[in-house]
Amino acid sequence: MTYQDTYQKWLDSPALSAGEKAELKAISGDDKEIESRFFAPLEFGTAGLRGTMCVGLHNMNVHVIRHATQAFAEVILAEGPEAVKKGVAVCHDCRNHSREFAEEVCAVMAGNGIPSRIFDALRPTPELSFAIREYGCTAGVNVTASHNPKEYNGYKVYWADGAQLPPHHADAIAKKMGEIDIFDGIKRMDYNEAVKQGLVTIMGAETDEAFLTQVMGQATDKAVVAKVADQFKMVYTPFHGTGYQLIPEALKRLGMKHVLCVPEQMVLDGNFPTVASPNPENPEGFALAVALADKEGADFILGSDPDADRVGLMVRDHTGKFIPLSGNQTGVLLLDYVIGAKKRMGTLPEKATALKTIVTTEMARKVAEVNGVNMFDTFTGFKFMAEKKNALEASGEGKVIFSYEESYGYMMGDYVRDKDAVTAALVATEMAAWYYDRGMTLYDALQELYAKYGDYAEKTLNLVMPGLDGLAKMAKLMADLREKPLTEIAGVAVTRRKDYSTGIEEDLVAGTKSEMELKGSNVLKYKLSDGTDLVVRPSGTEPKVKVYILAQGAGKAECAEKVAKYEAWAETLKG
């Protein structure tokens, strides 16, 4: 079927409301727009389906939600009656249409005879991961586009361990979607009827309490917080999203007395009216938080993204000015602190292990190894970290105490299998209080880590390539890099090339090839003779190719120089 045929099929379908048809009719002469909405279904990427909210096959709307849920329901049905009985947990964020879409998930599950439990209102992503495990559900669905701009929504799928589905499972849903007609193939029961029949039950305060109890278990040093609580001040922002209740509550239970929440951003709003993008990776979003922190003399700032899986920190530098910490930096601080705190309390387990991704700073490995903790790498995405944690712990090879990605995601404890801004906020605050007690800011703490573990610097370049042309451009960029393998970059020799799609590593110095443990992802990694790692991969959540510069060197100036040099090279890849 061509995209024009698919467009016509949608226009003719009785499943579309008058409003939806009007929206489609309005683009009737715009071939490019029709193609971009109907050329193909959305694909399961790093974090499930993600797309802009409008009527179309390649977008997020009630029809795509029903279609994905019907496919997911069939995957669950194929597991047998026990799996069906255990049902599905459903969650959503603060975005426009998120509640409506989440109720549709329950409606389609019910139409297939699968019970679901849905939160009474929006909740943090980690609480869904927790609820799946807590209630022994077979699966979970979260309607969220995480930190993306307001136009987006998404569909994250989880399995019984509370982790997002690994690729082979997600492929099974995608395959089913290909077999099921998006309109005629859907079995659906009215949501209110499903509630009446007991096929939908509601989760609320009891689940929050059970989750918070687990989160509080990650506090290692409440005494130090109590010691500084009268003076130590922080600012928190949920960026209009789901962190607004549980994060301030967890910080209160930690013993914090001065948590100043940015009032304008405590207002739930899927339009994120006070920020260009609700992503803690973008420091501009912290402007209101910084103004409040300066006015009140706060010591540090913490922000969580709309579904409260990411967390970002702003700290005072040596001049007292607020600067952002990168995800890599926050991660090494947390890792070093968690290991140290567990050692002090005598709770560091045997075979303590940490996880990071292949695009996360090598400084984390150094921190782990210097402290006798093992470090393993995975691909981008917490589904891979969860899989690795499960495998290491099942085999007895290691006990994972901390997992992190440079993209502002941190996971601790055993009660979630996804990144968790609630727990990360708790531990980051305890850490900031601990350093405060030693007369240090987190900025000072970071300098101390560089002095101890060596200087590192990281930068990620986003080569944005939107639309259909963008998809082709991204594919060409990756193909070119494979067809003409690089032997030098910015005048520096490449010593090793890793292609994670084939799993082949080439040692250009020895002239040998070997197989890597990790394979099956469209990622290229280059090791350079000056110690820098460069990684190139298309994003699985946004239309861009990411170039990660992971540098190390003797001193800050050398690191900065390397970053600038490779940044200039990365710019040339834009074409």
Ligand SMILES: O=P(O)(O)OC[C@H]1O[C@H](O)[C@H](O)[C@@H](O)[C@@H]1O
């Ligand atoms: O680099 P991308 O594929 O766009 O993914 C960036 C990030 O997106 C989401 O937040 C995922 O949950 C993360 O695991 C991932 O690191």
